[in-house]
Structures are given as C-alpha cells and as structure tokens.
Amino acid sequence: MDQEIFNDAIETPKNLGEMTDADAVGTVGSPDCGDMVRMWLKFREDDSGRRVIDKASFQSFGCQTAIAVASVATEMLRGKTADEARELSATELSAPLGPLPPMKIHCGQMVEGALRAALDGDGPACDTAAPAADQPPADTLAPNLIDHLHPEKRSGNIRIVPLDS
Ligand code: FES
Secondary structure, eight states: OOOOHHHHHHOOOOBBBBOTTSSEEEEEEOTOOOOOEEEEEEEEETTSSSSEEEEEEEEEEEEEEHHHHHHHHHHHTTTTBBHHHOOOOHHHTTTTSSSOGGGGGHHHHHHHHHOOOOOOOOSSTTTTTEOOTTTTOGOOOOSHHHHHHGGTTSSOOOOOOOOOO
C-alpha cells in the first residue's frame, strides 16, 4: 500500500459528504465489521452524448481504509459511463493506494458494493459487503448515514462526542 497516498486520502478525503441532487445512491453494510458506506452519483451528458458520471461522493462509518478507497474511487469515477463504472472491481477502485493488506480487502469491496448498489439498486455478490438490509426506497432515504442509522433522531438534535484515542 502506498502510505503517502493513503495518508493524504485519510487526512483530506476527496468527495466526502452527501449529495443532495444525486441521481443515484447506494448503501452497503458489512455484517462482519459493522461498517457502512454510502455513495451518491450525479450524471451528465458529455460532448459525445454519453451519459457519464459527473461527480461521486460518499459517507462512511468505517475504518480508514474504506474512507481512503472511497476517496480515490470517487475521483476515478468521474467521466465514466454506468457500464464502465460497473466493470470496476474493488481492486481497480483501490488501485491508486496500491495493494491492500489481506485483512483490508473487504474495505475495498464495501466501496465497490456501494457503487454497485447505486448503479443497479442491488449489492455485490459478496458476503462481506451486503446491501444494508434496512435500506429504504431512494425517495425516502435519510439525508446522511447518521440519520439512516438512527431514523428516530432525524428531527432532534444529535450530539456527537468524539472519543479520545
Ligand atoms: Fe470493515 Fe474496513 S474494517 S470496512
């Protein structure tokens, strides 16, 4: 793994945050580690009339590797058609970081799963990155992952207390 690119992606992740005007959104959750990744996609028509991804963004309640992969993957997706994006494997999406350690391969699969969920409305054929079981229809999605995880708190104030590390 390229530590410099990894550290940069963690310290200043690209395309982090919800996209309010997205055309597609997909969420996956891992039953193994309990992490979640959501990805938003916005499309546009390019000069040759192809419908391509204009921008992609993500939110993650997960480990640093998932955040780093999502950061580089969302950069990579710009300008790709849905079919081109669909062909990208977790390994290809995380390629700018270099090979992931074996214990972190599923983190890349989480990002791939969120992308596929956004593109296809279903998850990957991977038992470590299954679509979130309680994923609501797109028109009722909570605005962010915190709301998704805690829908009963949407109308109230949420106090987030960072843990000392
Ligand atoms: Fe689960 Fe990285 S440890 S997404």
